[in-house]
Ligand code: ASP
């Protein structure tokens with residue numbers, strides 16, 4: 001039968017009742033004849049709680065100690081989960097990241113996996129156990145406990161699926177799959193049966209919060225089919241897979257909005273080589289994550305440069321822009337907090353003209369002003385005012401008929 005890696009996120013194992021439900025689900029899979037490896041996150045809001053505690057204890061929070069602390073959350077969850085499995089007659093064994101063979105670099109709190117030595121997990125499977133592996137953790141090449149970062153459990157699951165050559169990696173969560181847009185904004189949004197890795201990655205980059213981008217990239221690179229599904233209803237969810245020849249590429253598959261960014265405009269910049277290079281080099285050196293960039297045509301030797309950054313990096317970015325402004329003689333720097341990026345994603349737009357025209361016309365018909373535009377081969381994004389965000393999503397979801405199409 002199949003070998004499945006099943007990852008359960010924090011809400012899926014938030015309390016004893018949830019843990020019991022997951023255990024009986026695993027028991028059902030075992031009776032069906034499947035081999036199962038579990039990857040478990042910390043229970044509920046435990047990771048946030050540990051972070052909060054650390055903040056109360058000290059201002060000095062060395063990465064090594066933070067990772068030792070944070071990884072305790074998953075350790076608690078795997079032992080409880082294994083006990084619950086024993087309770088329903090499933091032989092299970094818990095493994096920390098280190099025991100499961102996750103070797104990482106030395107970058108605390110955001111460690112990257114450098115090797116998965118899955119021998120012990122393989123043996124446990126061969127001996128008839130369900131291995132229960134702690135998500136988002138490993139041991140560094142210099143032998144310290146490491147944390148892979150927020151959302152790192154998805155990456156653990158995908159990496160394990162790859163190392164074990166599993167048939168699928170199932171990401172169980174509190175939503176039932178990937179939707180054509182956020183159902184809280186558009187109630188008629190539909191769950192998709194399938195989506196390609198390229199589309200999923202564009203959606204993630206456009207602001208779709210789950211699954212974690214890193215895990216999708218990893219799965220894409222190593223050809224691990226992902227199944228995003230519900231740990232509450234247990235119904236089949238959305239498959240994220242390679243593009244296959246039988247799959248008709250959808251013109252537009254999803255509308256995604258993101259209100260986590262702010263816009264900065266540097267006005268009256270001298271139009272000569274090296275100005276943009278100098279500014280964006282300094283932003284890069286400060287680790288500012290720049291997304292959309294627009295430079296206008298110049299008039300009288302000066303131009304404007306606008307770009308977006310995450311809200312939390314706005315003060316830092318403004319400081320850098322201000323100092324570049326005085327160094328280059330630019331006229332001024334302004335920022336706008338209240339913007340949203342609204343994107344449409346679909347592999348079919350590669351071979352179909354007119355998608356952009358429909359998007360811009362639809363926004364115009366609804367009196368929504370476009371402040372900036374950017375595109376990739378399969379995505380078009382517009383920056384609009386924050387107040388217009390939900391309405392933009394609604395009208396675009398409707399004009400591309402995403403509630404009606406099935407795929
Ligand atoms: N528990 C960690 C977090 O909430 C890691 C994970 O679940 O992926 O970010």
Ligand code: MG
Pocket residue numbers: 009010041151153
């Ligand atoms: Mg999580």
